Amino acid sequence: MIEVSNLTKDYGARRAIDGLNFEARQGEITGFLGPNGAGKTTTMRILTGYMPPSDGAATIAGYDVVRDSLEVRRRVGYLPETVPLYTEMTVFDYLKFMADLRRLPEAEDIIEETLEMVGLLDRAGGYIGNLSKGMRQRVGLAQALLHRPEVLILDEPTIGLDPAQIIEVRNLIREIGKERTVLLSTHILSEAQQLCDRILIINKGKIVAEDTPQNLQSNLSGAQRVQLTVRGDTAKLAEKIGKVDGVENVILSGEEQLEFQYAAGKDVRPAIARMVVEANLDLLEMRAIGLSLEEIFLTLTKEAPAESEE
Amino acid sequence: MRNIWTIAKREYNLYFISPVAYVVAFLFLTIIALIFAINIMAMTVNQFGFAPPPDSRVVTGPMAFLLLLAAPALTMRLLADEVRMGTMELLLTAPVREYELVVGKWLGAFLFMLTLMAVSLVFPFILNQITDPGIDQMLMMSGYLGVILLTAAFLAIGVGISALFSNQVAAFFTTMVIFVILWWLVGAPANVLPGGSDVFRYLDMSGHFYQSFNEGRITLSGIAYYLSLTALGLLIGTTAIETRRWR
Structure with a gap:
């Protein structure tokens, strides 16, 4: 469960996100949809405790992301946009390192199980530097899933994957989303449409629409x-x-x-x-x-003429 | 504490696959070996002369000086590279406190240097075998204690500086500049000022080593000085990472 109220972040004079209010419920996949530079990554970085907001508050599983940052970080699995990997380590060593930081007991078994989930069990001993982009993305996903987090935050999880892998990863996310809270960002509309139970459309740091994919389609287009x-x-x-x-x-x-x-x-x-x-x-x-979601998205995000810095 | 150990272990293992660390280890041990060999040769030439036989200072003396170069080379990567690689995001969103990250990085580098120093013990051992009645063991232990304290301080400052940069080279040179100041420049006013020279003499990093530990004098003020510098370096690193979040 993620609850966000009036969340605001300024980078110097530029306001990256502006008074966001939303919640992501357990057992649901919430999609964060918006053009590049809309504030998706910033929001996710605040939720995961990477940086504090300028104003407003957010709680994850009842813990404030600033005051109880450590508790939040224990409960969140996070896949950043640029997958953070140590290329000189093997897949197994990397996951072991993360499992140790999260103090998981019986780490070996958990790592094996997780690698099976993301389909990388045969590459456990290989160096991350030698993996393809799609495989690296899956190592990142494995890292986020390692501790079976209550809340999973995925920043563009399917970017760089080939079509077959995209389907696999989407199925995996769908499976996880059945019992946990999943917040994922994407700028691929069809992905949000297929995968998410609820979609938040964000533009220029503000939420411009929030509903189920079906309702968005019918309400906004009619x-x-x-x-x-x-x-x-x-x-x-x-x-x-x-x-x-x-x-x-x-x-x-x-x-x-x-x-x-x-x-x-x-x-x-x-x-x-x-x-x-x-x-x-x-x-x-x-x-x-x-009148597809695509059209709606374009109308919603183009209403205000785009500023040059974005 | 467990997180510190986890991070230290990773860093320590990483040094063994890092070319920079191999270069550091090679130069460090080779130069000590050369200086050692020259001293032994001088001893054999002088065997009918009046010069006293060399003692363990021929090892610990140059070692302290070599740390000026070795330490920045080992620490430059530690935090700067995490920022560049984007893995800082991974560490800062994992349940790890800032100080655990900084202390863990420092400990990894410290253990690596301790390993090199353990290897260097071979030289005092040889010296002990070839001189009669052997070397002054207390002098050696005092010298090694000094070098170890010096290493702790150097590496902590290096880690602290590394946390301020996302570029390794910038971290390396900034660390070097700080070392040069602490090693040579801080103590300089003590030689010219008529009064108050004690403060500068106390702040001089090399003085505490060459005038006390390396001469067999273990002083409380020396230990306090090096430990304070270590704490300061780690504090700078921790603060730098905390402020990084707020930027």
Whole structure:
């Protein structure tokens, strides 16, 4: 459980995060979504006790991140954005070092178990410097999971992985998220959409939206918009489509194109397709335009014109 | 305490795969061996002369001086490199206190230097075998105690300076400058000032060694001086890391 209230951090004159309020609940994966420089890493660094906030407070599992920093750090597993690894150590020695710092009993067994979870058991004796980027990322993840933390904070956990590894890591995170609190940051929208139970969209240090991926999609867009390209009498077709239940805002957008909108959750596309064919028109293309999470994200994060320093 | 030991152990082991540490160890022991050999040769040439046979000071004397170079080379990496590699984030978000980190780093370097000094014991041993009636063991122990205290202080200052930088070379040269000041410059006013020279003489790092420990005089003020410098260095390191968080 992470609770953040009015969290603010200034780097000199620049305000990196500005009065953040949110919570991440146990058994949920909370996604921190935002463009680069939005304040994701700063927030995570404050939560993990790496640096203190300028104002506001945050608690993890009931402990204040500044006053009870050590207690917080015992309960948090953290994978920073640049994976902190000692390249001259072997995977096993590195994890043993971290296990010793966390005073884990029977460290060898735990390390073995964790390496199995991240799929690196066969590389335990290899030097970290010789590993690929994806493997290093997984060593970092193993380090964060070593003490089976109550709260897991992952800064861009799938960056640099190949598609197969991304799926593996996502499955692993999903598994962990079932019983623990997971806060992860990403700027990949589809990842947030697939992985997270709740999404916080952050821009310029402020939370601009917070909801489940589904609600974000339907609340903020309200509807799906479709573009239709047909050959034939589009004006007459537009009239017909307008009469279909649930369809609104039909416009002719070109010689052979028209656009319409339908309420999310009520898919009228098959009916429309049949209608076009029955009217003896040639259906050339039907595609959803915008209103995906991607579009919402772009609208939300572009409202204020970007300042040059970011 | 366990965290200190964990960190010290890692640093100690790391020295054995570090090229810089091998260069330091090689030069340190080779130069001592050369000076030792020259002294032995001088002794054999002078065997009908009046010069007294060399004692353990031919080992501890140069050793103290060599520490001026060896210590910064061993400490420059300790904290500066953690910052550069980004692993400082790992250590500062692990349940480790700042002082445990600094003391652990220092202890790792200290144990490495102690290892080198243990190897250097071979020279007094040889000397003991070839001279009659053998060397003054108390003098040797006093000299080695002085070198050990000196090492503790040098390394602590080096660790403290390393915590201020994210660049090893900058840490190395800054440490050297501080050593030069403490070794040669601080004591200098004592020779020219008419009064108050005691303060400067007390602050002089080399004086405590060459005029007392290396001459077989173990003084409480000398021990207090070196231990205070050690504590100061470790305190600077700890404070530097604490302030790093607030930047």
